Amino acid sequence: MCGIVGAAAQRNVTKILVEGLKRLEYRGYDSAGLAVICDQQLTLRKALGKVAGLEEKCIANPVKGVVGIAHTRWATHGKPSELNAHPHSSDHIAVVHNGIIENHAQLRQRLRNQGYEFVSETDTEVISHLLHSLYDQAGSLREALRLAIAEFDGAYALGVISTREPDTLVCARSGSPLVVGVGFEENFIASDPLALRQVTDRFIYLEEGDLAVVTAANIEIFEQSGKPVTRPVDRITETDEASDKGQYRHFMLKEIHEQTRVLRNTLQGRVSKTAVLDGCFGTDAQTIFDQVEAVQILACGTSYHAGMIARYWFEDWAGIPCAVEVASEYRYRKSVVRPNTLFVSISQSGETADTLAALRGSRESGYLASLTVCNVANSSLVRESDLSLMTLAGPEIGVASTKAFTSQLVALQLLVIALGKRAAMSRETEAELVAALHQLPGLCEQVLALDSQIVRISEAFTEKKNALFLGRGVDYPIAMEGALKLKEISYIHAEAYPAGELKHGPLALVDDDMPVVAVAPNNELLEKLKSNLEEVQARGGKLFVFADESAGFMNDGNTTVFNLPHAPLSIAPILYTLPLQLLAYHVAVLKGTDVDQPRNLAKSVTVE
Numbered sequence: 002m003c004g005i006v007g008a009a010a011q012r013n014v015t016k017i018l019v020e021g022l023k024r025l026e027y028r029g030y031d032s033a034g035l036a037v038i039c040d041q042q043l044t045l046r047k048a049l050g051k052v053a054g055l056e057e058k059c060i061a062n063p064v065k066g067v068v069g070i071a072h073t074r075w076a077t078h079g080k081p082s083e084l085n086a087h088p089h090s091s092d093h094i095a096v097v098h099n100g101i102i103e104n105h106a107q108l109r110q111r112l113r114n115q116g117y118e119f120v121s122e123t124d125t126e127v128i129s130h131l132l133h134s135l136y137d138q139a140g141s142l143r144e145a146l147r148l149a150i151a152e153f154d155g156a157y158a159l160g161v162i163s164t165r166e167p168d169t170l171v172c173a174r175s176g177s178p179l180v181v182g183v184g185f186e187e188n189f190i191a192s193d194p195l196a197l198r199q200v201t202d203r204f205i206y207l208e209e210g211d212l213a214v215v216t217a218a219n220i221e222i223f224e225q226s227g228k229p230v231t232r233p234v235d236r237i238t239e240t241d242e243a244s245d246k247g248q249y250r251h252f253m254l255k256e257i258h259e260q261t262r263v264l265r266n267t268l269q270g271r272v273s274k275t276a277v278l279d280g281c282f283g284t285d286a287q288t289i290f291d292q293v294e295a296v297q298i299l300a301c302g303t304s305y306h307a308g309m310i311a312r313y314w315f316e317d318w319a320g321i322p323c324a325v326e327v328a329s330e331y332r333y334r335k336s337v338v339r340p341n342t343l344f345v346s347i348s349q350s351g352e353t354a355d356t357l358a359a360l361r362g363s364r365e366s367g368y369l370a371s372l373t374v375c376n377v378a379n380s381s382l383v384r385e386s387d388l389s390l391m392t393l394a395g396p397e398i399g400v401a402s403t404k405a406f407t408s409q410l411v412a413l414q415l416l417v418i419a420l421g422k423r424a425a426m427s428r429e430t431e432a433e434l435v436a437a438l439h440q441l442p443g444l445c446e447q448v449l450a451l452d453s454q455i456v457r458i459s460e461a462f463t464e465k466k467n468a469l470f471l472g473r474g475v476d477y478p479i480a481m482e483g484a485l486k487l488k489e490i491s492y493i494h495a496e497a498y499p500a501g502e503l504k505h506g507p508l509a510l511v512d513d514d515m516p517v518v519a520v521a522p523n524n525e526l527l528e529k530l531k532s533n534l535e536e537v538q539a540r541g542g543k544l545f546v547f548a549d550e551s552a553g554f555m556n557d558g559n560t561t562v563f564n565l566p567h568a569p570l571s572i573a574p575i576l577y578t579l580p581l582q583l584l585a586y587h588v589a590v591l592k593g594t595d596v597d598q599p600r601n602l603a604k605s606v607t608v609e
């Protein structure tokens with residue numbers, strides 16, 4: 002979502018700010034802006050659209066400053082426009098903000114009564130005016146920010162500068178992530194360390210409620226109570242390869258093809274030839290796992306689909322009752338927690354606002370413990386959960402999740418097995434499941450090699466307005482994920498249905514203009530699925546079947562069969578995801594959409 006970058010240095014920071022924004026831009030933004038202080042003057046530049054537009058403005062009309070803040074916006078309050086772009090200023094103060102100030106209307110009214118004029122429609126502008134109104138009485142930017150945040154309901158990560166303190170950058174976080182980048186005689190802030198990898202590899206992760214005062218020479222951090230605290234400095238050793246597309250045309254395609262390696266990474270050191278190694282969940286896991294009698298999974302979007310699949314695995318293989326819910330619904334309802342239930346959250350970024358809120362809300366609900374399946378070490382979900390299992394997919398840049406999803410499925414299988422062997426799962430079943438996992442990377446490679454065949458079928462979708470995805474059992478959530486991918490990047494309306502439900506409604510939509518995609522491994526539901534697909538054929542629907550080579554589907558005028566190598570059924574959902582990702586990708590490329598940054602969407606959804 003929105004990105005924040007800030008710098009306090011002894012050199013011109015404009016380039017650092019713009020480069021930082023570019024590194025965050027993959028998450029999908031609508032506008033960008035920056036503010037720097039030079040010779041006691043505040044200079045702002047804003048542009049609608051991509052960061053390149055802001056960069057052009059900064060080249061055409063150069064800006065210089067040794068202290069500055071910058072922002073890429075994904076609008077929540079007020080349309081994407083130059084006026085609504087951040088930073089928002091109030092006389093000597095400028096502010097960038099990620100999150101939502103929920104009580105902005107009351108604050109706005111109060112500030113209006115005090116004579117402040119608002120030029121934007123954003124919730125953020127109340128922050129700049131409130132800080133201005135408090136500054137004189139507070140005597141410092143730090144104190145003004147402390148007083149201001151006491152008035153906010155909602156979520157924020159904030160970066161603030163003032164010409165009255167031209168060497169200082171103050172920042173604070175609550176509900177949205179923020180890090181301080183530690184440099185040599187220069188320091189930085191950002192909503193994601195990725196933004197600052199060109200200037201430092203040392204980071205301080207601010208905790209909830211922290212406020213920091215950052216200058217080129219110094220970093221002071223204060224916890225919510227106002228007491229100074231020391232937070233550890235972490236060194237990021239991971240290479241910076243994520244910011245490079247390499248030989249690929251889009252990050253999404255690169256990430257799809259990385260899956261063979263990524264899934265191998267996710268397994269490495271966590272499984273022997275025949276068993277899951279308990280140690281991979283951390284030392285506290287043993288005692289917790291021994292007590293688990295049920296699992297509640299919370300997630301959003303693609304991660305929710307991973308959770309839906311894991312539910313089949315928990316109940317089928319492990320005999321452990323499992324419920325799955327989207328976090329944005331769960332967090333606002335009363336739920337009944339069975340004794341000894343493990344709370345499992347799934348999120349690529351570890352900052353998904355609704356999932357994080359569900360975790361925080363769960364603390365008083367009587368869960369046994371919390372575990373997160375996550376791709377970003379040091380993220381809020383990882384830090385706030387009792388246990389974590391990292392997916393090791395590496396940074397995912399494409400907004401539409403691919404490698405993060407399949408690595409979540411692998412991580413979830415490890416969890417199901419680790420818990421299952423304490424419940425109904427036999428050693429033989431564990432050994433079978435682990436043997437299948439070992440085959441997975443090789444099979445992924447074979448499936449990805451079929452890419453050119455998928456390019457051919459994708460042409461059949463480009464002119465369509467709608468598509469239907471069908472699956473049964475554990476393959477139904479795979480169909481949902483396939484439909485979501487197509488929607489996200491090609492903007493074709495796509496719906497997924499459990500194939501058995503077809504006749505209860507969606508069959509009415511099927512005609513020769515409706516492509517119907519089916520996920521058909523050779524499992525115990527294959528014959529049932531075939532009957533459902535007959536119903537589609539009988540109505541003239543165009544079928545595209547992704548099937549096990551032994552499933553016995555035949556190509557004909559209305560049916561295109563795409564054979565996948567025969568694979569153990571336990572890993573089939575993971576394998577069948579790959580052609581659906583490729584299908585969505587190629588349809589989007591043919592349609593000419595912005596594949597890595599689809600319209601209206603953003604990566605790492607840090608607002609509610």
Ligand code: HGA
Pocket residue numbers: 002003074075076077078079085098099100101102123124125607608
């Ligand atoms: N509410 C602010 C910031 C939005 C945001 O954090 N998006 O991710 C705005 O609408 O400008």
